[in-house]
Amino acid sequence: MPPNAPPNTPAQTTSPAARQTRGTSVAALTALTALAPLSWGTFYVVTTELLPPGHPLFAGLLRALPAGLIALAVGRTLPRGAWWGRAAVLGVLNIGLTFPLLAVAAERLPGGVAATLAASQPLVVAVLAVAVLRERRSAWRLGWGAAGMAGVGLVVIGPDAALDAVGVVAGLGSAASMALGVTLTKRWGRPAGAGPTAFAGWQLTAGGLFLTPLTLLAEGPPPSVDGPAALGYLWLGLVGGLLAFVLWFRGVTALPVTGAAVLVLLSPLVAAALGAALLGQTLGPLQLAGFALALAAIAAGQLPAPARSRD
Secondary structure (H helix, E strand, C coil), X not given: CCCCCCCCCHHHHCXXXXXXXXXXXXXXXXXXXXXXXXXXXXXHHHHHHHCCCCCHHHHHHHHHHHHHHHHHHHHCCCCCCCHHHHXXXXXXXXXXXXXXXXXXXXXXXXXXXXXXXXXCHHHHHHHHHHHCCCCCCEHHHHHHHHHHHHHHHHHHCCCCCCCCHXXXXXXXXXXXXXXXXXXXXXXXXXXXXXXXXXXXXXXXXXXXXXXXXXXXXXXXXXXXCCHHHHHHHHHHHHHHHHHHXXXXXXXXXXXXXXXXXXXXXHHHHHHHHHHHXXXXXXXXXXXXXXXXXXXXXXXXXXCCCCHXXXX
């Protein structure tokens, strides 16, 4: 015991009840964080069924910038000092680059291939956790990350899957961009005095401002918006943007980074489930096996790595 430590430190007096309470709070936080990728999984069906075609960047812009401005108004806290630059970097990585790269991948690749490439994010985070966060290498995390990616592939890749070099680079780039953003979010944490809403608002606003000129250059004037499209944009902005990213960044700063990252596998699984339930798409035995494998990877990602898996 350090010489100045009190006689009864928390580590010495933690009771089984206290440990159980802490475990329950971590489980609750994980469940809340999982709501973010669950909501992102609705993006495909909302885009295809409600939004005007040919404007994916505009959809990303409306998903980010209005939500960011609302979060800034609610959080009423602006960055200070170095956090102006950090918020800009995180906003570009987590949102500003991720959204357009995903749009390019979805445009040039079959949806299943694009989703599988996006599912490589937990693998990238596991590598970056070693390089950026100085965590020990873990075959457990790498193995389950690969298993989760394979499970998503079984669910969403069809027999007509084709590869396009630009699409593949964009898909991997989107996964790498958000993986680096998640890792840096974990490294820098959330500054004192900034709540989860304000912290999300900084990044959503920075990402939305980055997307604004890209959207105007690539897509021109905004499309006409009818009633269903308005509902779709509201859903993506308020639920898939504001609420989802507040929960996501709150969880990323508090949970183990690899455990949070593997939750993104829920997004393509929800997209596939909604496709089966609402669009008449079928899931055969192979797809169901992939579902089970991906869910097992998500569950395993929440457990501490066994000591023997770290070298």
